[in-house]
Amino acid sequence: MIWLPNFLSKQLGFSLTKSGLWTAVTVCGMMAGIWIFGQLADRIGRKPSFLLFQLGAVISIVVYSQLTDPDIMLLAGAFLGMFVNGMLGGYGALMAEAYPTEARATAQNVLFNIGRAVGGFGPVVVGSVVLAYSFQTAIALLAIIYVIDMLATIFLIPELKGKALD
Numbered sequence: 001m002i003w004l005p006n007f008l009s010k011q012l013g014f015s016l017t018k019s020g021l022w023t024a025v026t027v028c029g030m031m032a033g034i035w036i037f038g039q040l041a042d043r044i045g046r047k048p049s050f051l052l053f054q055l056g057a058v059i060s061i062v063v064y065s066q067l068t069d070p071d072i073m074l075l076a077g078a079f080l081g082m083f084v085n086g087m088l089g090g091y092g093a094l095m096a097e098a099y100p101t102e103a104r105a106t107a108q109n110v111l112f113n114i115g116r117a118v119g120g121f122g123p124v125v126v127g128s129v130v131l132a133y134s135f136q137t138a139i140a141l142l143a144i145i146y147v148i149d150m151l152a153t154i155f156l157i158p159e160l161k162g163k164a165l166d
Contacts, residue, residue, distance in 0.1 A: 004077075011135055012068065025074055026081030033086020041090045045161035046097070047153060049090060054150045056083030058143045065139040097160045 004026060008019035033053070041049040060080045067073045092108065099107040129138040 007065075007135055007139075008073075012070075012073075014070075018070075022070075022074060022077050025077040026085075029078035029081025030085035030088075032078070033082030034089035036082065037086045037089035038093075041093065045159050046090055046094050047157055047159040047161075050087060050094075050153050050157065051150055053083050053087045054146050054153065057087075058146045058150075060084065061139060061143045061146070065136060094157070097165055098158075101165075 004023050005016075005019040008014040008022055009016070014022065037049055037053055040052070056079070060076070060083045064073070064076050064080045067076055091112070095108045095111055096104050126138045126142075129141055
């Protein structure tokens with residue numbers, strides 16, 4: 001979501017203060033999303049929760065990028081934050097369940113930090129796409145990444161709800 005303040009400023013002419021408020025609303029949505037994700041994951045399972053939030057991320061990114069009314073964007077920003085960042089509520093449990101007890105801490109640290117390292121290139125990639133093409137193309141790329149993420153979840157992530165762990 002590092003792209004949001006720049007998007008609001010460049011595409012819609014929001015001031016730094018105004019884009020800060022809209023960004024803060026997405027952070028509040030993220031906090032709610034993390035809690036909601038955790039509740040859902042415990043009730044319906046990790047895999048269905050990830051798929052639901054990934055689909056929500058695709059939809060909210062595409063819809064948000066088309067909005068122009070500031071009030072609607074403020075409300076939609078909460079949903080954007082909820083779906084795009086709410087999945088953080090399940091990463092720890094997902095990784096803990098995927099590895100035996102002896103390797104869990106190492107696996108979580110390695111995977112989280114690989115994710116952070118790769119994610120660090122996000123602003124460069126998004127900025128490069130915006131310069132070469134447009135914000136809309138960069139937004140579409142973000143949505144496509146979530147679709148790929150959904151396919152990875154379907155085919156690579158086992159559902160371990162109710163199963164005994166090592």
